[in-house]
Amino acid sequence: MNRPLLIRCARGEDEPAVLEIIERTGFFRPVEVDIAREVFSDSAEMKPGCTYQSYVAEADEAVAGWICFGATPCTLGTFDLYWLAVDPSFQRRGIGRDLVCYAEEEIRRQHGRLVVVETSGIQRYAPTRAFYERLGYVLAARIPEFYAPGDDKCVYLKPVS
Numbered sequence: 234m235n236r237p238l239l240i241r242c243a244r245g246e247d248e249p250a251v252l253e254i255i256e257r258t259g260f261f262r263p264v265e266v267d268i269a270r271e272v273f274s275d276s277a278e279m280k281p282g283c284t285y286q287s288y289v290a291e292a293d294e295a296v297a298g299w300i301c302f303g304a305t306p307c308t309l310g311t312f313d314l315y316w317l318a319v320d321p322s323f324q325r326r327g328i329g330r331d332l333v334c335y336a337e338e339e340i341r342r343q344h345g346r347l348v349v350v351e352t353s354g355i356q357r358y359a360p361t362r363a364f365y366e367r368l369g370y371v372l373a374a375r376i377p378e379f380y381a382p383g384d385d386k387c388v389y390l391k392p393v394s
């Protein structure tokens with residue numbers, strides 16, 4: 234992979250590439266892919282009132298990853314990290330880390346103080362939890378059976394101010 238990696242605002246024409254990445258990870262159910270499509274198109278078009286902010290990473294002149302975050306409604310300075318995915322052929326090369334660091338920097342610039350990430354507690358998501366822990370996110374809550382029987386919700390936090 235040729236460095237440096239480019240991180241830029243997502244555009245409408247990135248949608249097919251982003252959805253392909255989401256599907257290729259094999260992590261998301263069809264219903265989640267539909268939600269990703271909706272969130273991506275709202276954020277890339279910057280619809281009025283849309284709180285989602287989307288950025289893509291480009292590597293080797295292709296879209297290699299997507300991150301989407303936004304201010305959490307009814308909070309002071311809390312931001313949710315809603316979506317993150319890196320193309321499997323580009324994983325373990327620091328792209329996920331770069332995208333999260335970029336989002337944290339942007340959140341700081343927008344006077345955010347706390348980032349919240351929710352993910353699944355099942356074994357398949359162990360690498361995802363390891364990733365967030367490596368980046369300094371701390372497990373603050375675990376809600377049993379939240380997503381499905383046997384599938385807890387893990388809530389991770391990182392102060393960024």
Ligand SMILES: CC(C)(COP(=O)(O)OP(=O)(O)OC[C@H]1O[C@@H](n2cnc3c(N)ncnc32)[C@H](O)[C@@H]1OP(=O)(O)O)[C@@H](O)C(=O)NCCC(=O)NCCS
Nearest residue numbers: 258317318319324325326327328329330360361363364367
């Ligand atoms: C989680 C994800 C975004 C990580 O992206 P990535 O570009 O591969 O991650 P990075 O290369 O930046 O990894 C940074 C560090 O996280 C940890 N990490 C990343 N992937 C890991 C894995 N599969 N197992 C264990 N640790 C991992 C490592 O410590 C890594 O540093 P190292 O490679 O120097 O050891 C990517 O694996 C992905 O898209 N997964 C599927 C979708 C997903 O889980 N999204 C998040 C939903 S909440």
